Amino acid sequence: MARNLGLLVVILSVTSICGGASIFTPISDAHRSAALELFAPTDGSFGSLEEAYEALRTLQILGVDKKPDIRSTTCTSVENTLWSPTSNSKDLFYALRVNTLLKCELNDEAFTAIASRLKDSVSDARSLLDYYHSVGSLSLIKDQTSEVDVLLGDADGVFRSIKALSQSDGRWRYSSSNPESSTYAAGIALEALAGVVSLASSEVDQYLIGTLKSDILKLFDSIEKYDDGAFYFDEKVLDARGEQGPLSATSAVVRGLTAFATATSGSLDLPGDKILGLAKFFLVGIPGNAKDLYYQIDALACLDNNRQVVAYVFHRVAIPLILSPPATVLSLTSEEKFKARVNTVLGRAAPPLSVKLMQVFSDGSKDASIIAQELKFDAENGIHVLDGLPKSVDVGNYVFVVEIVLHDPENKKLYATGGRIKVPIYVTGVIKVDSAEIAVLDSDHGSIETQRKLDLPGKNAVALSANHLQKLRLFFELTTPLGHAFKPHQAFLRLRHETKVEHIFVVGNSGKQFEIILDFLGLVEKFYYLSGRYDIQLTVGDAVMENSFLQPLGHVELDMPEPPEKATRPPPQPVDPYLRHGPKAEISHIFRVPEKRPPQELSFAFLGLVLLPLIGFLVGLLRLGVNLKNFPTSPIPATFAILFQFGIAAVLSLYGLFWLKLDLFTTLKALGFLGVFLMSVGHRTLSHLASTSAKLKSA
Amino acid sequence: MGKSSTAKDAQALFHSLRSAYAATPTTLKIIDLYVLYAVSTALIQVGYMAIVGSFPFNSFLSGVLSCAGTAVLAVCLRIQVNKENKEFKDLPPERAFADFVLCNLVLHLVIMNFLG
Numbered sequence: 001m002a003r004n005l006g007l008l009v010v011i012l013s014v015t016s017i018c019g020g021a022s023i024f025t026p027i028s029d030a031h032r033s034a035a036l037e038l039f040a041p042t043d044g045s046f047g048s049l050e051e052a053y054e055a056l057r058t059l060q061i062l063g064v065d066k067k068p069d070i071r072s073t074t075c076t077s078v079e080n081t082l083w084s085p086t087s088n089s090k091d092l093f094y095a096l097r098v099n100t101l102l103k104c105e106l107n108d109e110a111f112t113a114i115a116s117r118l119k120d121s122v123s124d125a126r127s128l129l130d131y132y133h134s135v136g137s138l139s140l141i142k143d144q145t146s147e148v149d150v151l152l153g154d155a156d157g158v159f160r161s162i163k164a165l166s167q168s169d170g171r172w173r174y175s176s177s178n179p180e181s182s183t184y185a186a187g188i189a190l191e192a193l194a195g196v197v198s199l200a201s202s203e204v205d206q207y208l209i210g211t212l213k214s215d216i217l218k219l220f221d222s223i224e225k226y227d228d229g230a231f232y233f234d235e236k237v238l239d240a241r242g243e244q245g246p247l248s249a250t251s252a253v254v255r256g257l258t259a260f261a262t263a264t265s266g267s268l269d270l271p272g273d274k275i276l277g278l279a280k281f282f283l284v285g286i287p288g289n290a291k292d293l294y295y296q297i298d299a300l301a302c303l304d305n306n307r308q309v310v311a312y313v314f315h316r317v318a319i320p321l322i323l324s325p326p327a328t329v330l331s332l333t334s335e336e337k338f339k340a341r342v343n344t345v346l347g348r349a350a351p352p353l354s355v356k357l358m359q360v361f362s363d364g365s366k367d368a369s370i371i372a373q374e375l376k377f378d379a380e381n382g383i384h385v386l387d388g389l390p391k392s393v394d395v396g397n398y399v400f401v402v403e404i405v406l407h408d409p410e411n412k413k414l415y416a417t418g419g420r421i422k423v424p425i426y427v428t429g430v431i432k433v434d435s436a437e438i439a440v441l442d443s444d445h446g447s448i449e450t451q452r453k454l455d456l457p458g459k460n461a462v463a464l465s466a467n468h469l470q471k472l473r474l475f476f477e478l479t480t481p482l483g484h485a486f487k488p489h490q491a492f493l494r495l496r497h498e499t500k501v502e503h504i505f506v507v508g509n510s511g512k513q514f515e516i517i518l519d520f521l522g523l524v525e526k527f528y529y530l531s532g533r534y535d536i537q538l539t540v541g542d543a544v545m546e547n548s549f550l551q552p553l554g555h556v557e558l559d560m561p562e563p564p565e566k567a568t569r570p571p572p573q574p575v576d577p578y579l580r581h582g583p584k585a586e587i588s589h590i591f592r593v594p595e596k597r598p599p600q601e602l603s604f605a606f607l608g609l610v611l612l613p614l615i616g617f618l619v620g621l622l623r624l625g626v627n628l629k630n631f632p633t634s635p636i637p638a639t640f641a642i643l644f645q646f647g648i649a650a651v652l653s654l655y656g657l658f659w660l661k662l663d664l665f666t667t668l669k670a671l672g673f674l675g676v677f678l679m680s681v682g683h684r685t686l687s688h689l690a691s692t693s694a695k696l697k698s699a
Numbered sequence: 700m701g702k703s704s705t706a707k708d709a710q711a712l713f714h715s716l717r718s719a720y721a722a723t724p725t726t727l728k729i730i731d732l733y734v735l736y737a738v739s740t741a742l743i744q745v746g747y748m749a750i751v752g753s754f755p756f757n758s759f760l761s762g763v764l765s766c767a768g769t770a771v772l773a774v775c776l777r778i779q780v781n782k783e784n785k786e787f788k789d790l791p792p793e794r795a796f797a798d799f800v801l802c803n804l805v806l807h808l809v810i811m812n813f814l815g
Contacts, residue, residue: 598751606747610740617736624728651804655811664812671808682800686793693793 022228023423024283025324026347027300031286032062035297038290045073049081049094054294056101061301061346075104082110089121089133096140111141111148119150122158127175131162132188135195142199155200159208162193163215170219183233184244186219187252194259209264216257216270223274230284231277247287251295254278258302261317272318272416279303279320279345279416304344318416321350321404325423326383332395332429332481333546338386340375340423342404351415352407355384358420359401360393368401375402394482395429395544428544429481431488433457436476438536438553440466443521452554456538457547462554468561472518474507474538485512488542493518495534495556500573503527507538520558528570529563630689637688644685647678726792730777734770741766761813768806772799 039046039055046052052074081087081095092114099106114137121134135158138150152158165173171181172189193212197204223231224246235249257270282300287293304319323342330336338357342350355375361368369392375384404417436454441447449470452462456476466472474493478486487509493516496502503526507516520527535555541548632638651674658667723731744762753759779787779795787795 595754596752597754602751606743609747610743613736613739613743616739617732620732620735621729624725624732626725626729648800648804652807655807658808659811659814667808675804682797686797690791690793694791 023324023328024280024322026283026322026343026345027062027297028347031293031297032064034286035059035062035064035293038293041070045070045077049074049077049091049098051290052077053094053097053101054290056098058294058297060101061297071102071104074098075102078102078104079106079110082106082114089118089130089137092118093133093137093140096137096144100140100144108145108147111145115141115148115150119152122152123154125161128162128165128172128185128189128192129174131158132192135192135199138199139195150199151201152196152199153201155196155202155204156208158196159193159204162189162196163208163212165189166215168218169222170215170217171222182244183219183222183235183249184252187249187254187256190216190253190256191259194256194263197260197263212260216260219253220270220274223277225277226281228280229277230281231274232281247292248295250278250281251299254299254302258317270317273418275303275318276320276416276418279322283322283345300345304346304348319414320345320416321353321418323355323402323404323418323421323423325425328424329426329428330389331546332389332427338375338389338400338425340384340402341382342384349382351411353411353417354405354407356403356405357386357390357400358403360390361399361401362392363397389427393427394484395427395431395480395486397544398425398427399423400425426544428546430547431486431540431542431545432477432479432481433540434477434479436474438462438464438475439473440464440556441471441473441517443469443471443519454553457540457549457551460551460553462536463557464554465557465559466520467559468520468524470520472520472556473515475513475515477512478509478514478540479512485509486542486545488540488545488548490539490541490548492539494537494539496537497527497530497534498532499530499570501528501530501570520560524560525567527558527560529560529567530570531558531560533557630692632685632688632692637685640681640684640688643681644678647674647681650674651678724782727777727781730773730780734773734777737766737770737773741770755815757813757815761810761815764813765807765810768810769803772802772806775799 035058039058041055046055052070078095078099081091082099087095098104118134118137118141121130122138125131125134135152138152141148142150165176166186166189167173167181169181170186171183172185173179173181174185190212197209219233222233224234225231232246233250233253234246235244279300282296282303287296303317321342322345323340325338325340327336327339330338340355342353342355344350354377357371357373357375359368359370369390371390373386373390375386377384400423402421402423403419404421406412406415406417433456436456437451438454439451440449442449449466450464452464454460454462454476464472478488480486491507491509491514493505493507494502495505495518503523505516505518507514509515533555534557536553537550538553539550541550632641651671654667654670654674658664662670741763744759744766748759776795776799778784779790779798780792781787
């Protein structure tokens with residue numbers, strides 16, 4: 001309980017000083033390996049030209065050398081699309097995009113053929129996506145060859161038509177029939193408009209460009225923010241392209257912005273902290289699917305425009321610089337230094353600059369020590385190092401406030417540095433434990449009965465004994481490496497009885513001195529009147545303490561009085577789960593002992609014995625002089641008589657079979673047939689016999 | 700003196716019974732013999748059970764009851780076939796024998812089922 005409370009306090013204090021303090025790191029090898037995994041082609045090619053473009057562009061930006069070998073199949077697909085008369089502007093757009101990256105061998109004929117088709121589709125376009133694909137395709141042709149005429153005659157008209165789809169909050173609709181507006185649509189509209197401006201045969205009206213700039217600023221009014229300083233655009237509506245989210249919407253807006261800024265020569269006046277915030281949004285984590293990874297990397301590439309800056313074409317959206325410390329935990333014992341790296345979002349080197357440590361806030365306190373110390377630049381590793389921590393930095397949590405100072409004043413307009421950057425730092429060290437001792441005191445006078453010195457955090461095994469009239473006292477001192485007082489997160493004293501009943505006490509402190517006095521007279525009820533041996537254990541720990549310890553100190557034999565009748569019993573201790581839920585003893589099944597059977601010889605003897613009366617019966621019959629005189633002699637009655645005897649024999653043998661193997665139902669079935677037969681035959685025979693004897697009687 | 704007279708009386712009785720019995724018709728003697736046979740078989744089975752114990756009790760019962768049952772049916776047949784019996788004057792002996800056969804067959808079906 002006390003432990004949980006301590007942790008909660010720590011979390012609250014950390015979040016209070018860290019409002020805005022968090023670490024962002026530029027693109028790293030983790031992104032590269034994720035890209036290789038996600039953009040693996042299936043069977044030598046990607047699903048569609050759109051996916052192929054996403055994969056190639058991402059891998060190109062990340063500088064991944066190992067590219068999948070899909071050039072031949074993809075180039076074939078590009079050529080087919082470009083030559084096919086049925087391709088629409090979307091297919092042509094992606095085919096041309098892939099061609100920009102792969103540089104397939106296409107001659108100007110192909111471009112000429114589609115250029116006129118694309119110009120027609122621009123004038124026939126009705127929805128935003130139509131404009132985007134056709135204008136985009138024409139710009140791509142313009143980049144790839146200068147021979148083909150792609151300039152738009154009525155650039156103003158196209159501009160106005162696209163602009164007509166915009167909403168008052170800066171978002172765009174996909175078409176005039178669809179009332180829902182989308183931020184993603186705003187992004188692609190900006191890109192399309194940038195294309196229109198660059199393709200215009202005569203210059204586009206500056207008034208139109210000015211209205212568009214105010215639209216962009218309106219869009220920036222709806223920007224949303226995370227607590228750690230990341231800015232993003234949220235997408236409120238699910239549109240025809242399936243689910244869009246903040247990542248795709250923000251990525252589209254960034255692409256559109258940068259394209260527009262490049263196309264128009266005037267500056268956009270976007271606040272640098274918002275650009276930096278957008279960069280931070282894209283640096284949070286690595287997405288799990290290919291499309292999201294493409295959006296992330298593409299947007300970062302736009303922010304970190306890698307193209308050669310031609311003298312009079314400026315990139316007017318500021319390039320964000322990211323400061324990332326390689327380690328946020330510094331150890332005083334090993335004298336680690338505070339280091340910081342400054343890169344662009346794609347990990348390229350920053351222009352010449354220096355990093356200054358301006359302030360150091362400690363652990364929740366509002367006032368900070370002003371330092372203004374410059375970090376030395378280690379050119380070999382490209383890292384800025386602070387020589388020695390400030391004098392006041394002791395063990396604990398700190399927030400280092402650093403500032404990036406660009407050496408070239410011209411660069412101030414080109415780069416967004418983010419002003420004061422807050423970096424959370426943990427400084428750990430070894431806490432000295434001194435003057436530790438444990439004693440048993442007499443309660444009346446406080447006189448010491450037994451006292452032992454303790455070696456903390458080493459091994460101890462003291463043996464004390466006390467009765468309920470005495471007190472137990474534990475004392476020690478904690479000092480930080482710089483000699484200050486230190487209050488750890490956890491300072492617990494635990495007494496555990498032989499029956500596993502345990503009691504935990506928090507050791508309080510005043511300054512450096514930690515002391516706890518257990519008055520057993522008042523604790524008798526709490527201890528459930530249990531006398532016996534109690535093991536003593538001391539826990540002192542903290543996140544910034546390198547030598548946190550949990551040590552058994554020894555044991556104390558406590559002599560408690562007899563519990564009165566109404567005393568509370570100690571709570572039942574948790575049973576070892578393996579005893580309760582573990583496997584039980586095996587039950588051996590006792591089968592029913594079979595009955596004792598008599599020996600076989602006895603049974604056979606009696607079998608013989610049972611047959612004796614039968615023999616006696618037959619002998620007796622012979623003695624009586626039985627004869628078959630009454631057996632009918634004429635053929636028909638004789639047959640019936642024989643059949644009668646035979647029928648009885650059959651029934652008896654059926655019974656025998658029944659006993660040996662048949663079941664009742666088959667037997668009854670057979671018996672039915674035999675019975676009917678026997679009845680008829682018997683009736684015939686017996687009636688014949690009856691009539692014969694009646695004739696004899698009457699005669 | 701008393702002893703010899705009782706012995707002589709018993710002997711005289713025995714002789715008279717024997718001579719009277721000789722007068723019975725052969726058919727009835729056959730039936731009597733059959734009854735004797737059935738009962739002796741039953742007694743032997745009871746003796747066996749007394750020696751080895753009644754473990755498959757159903758078998759013992761079926762054995763003994765088949766003997767007893769067939770004896771009873773034979774006795775019924777004797778009653779019905781006996782010409783001196785005025786009650787069954789109109790019943791032809793063949794009919795009685797048919798009943799005897801039928802009842803025996805039914806009895807033995809039940810016995811075989813119970814034998815196990």
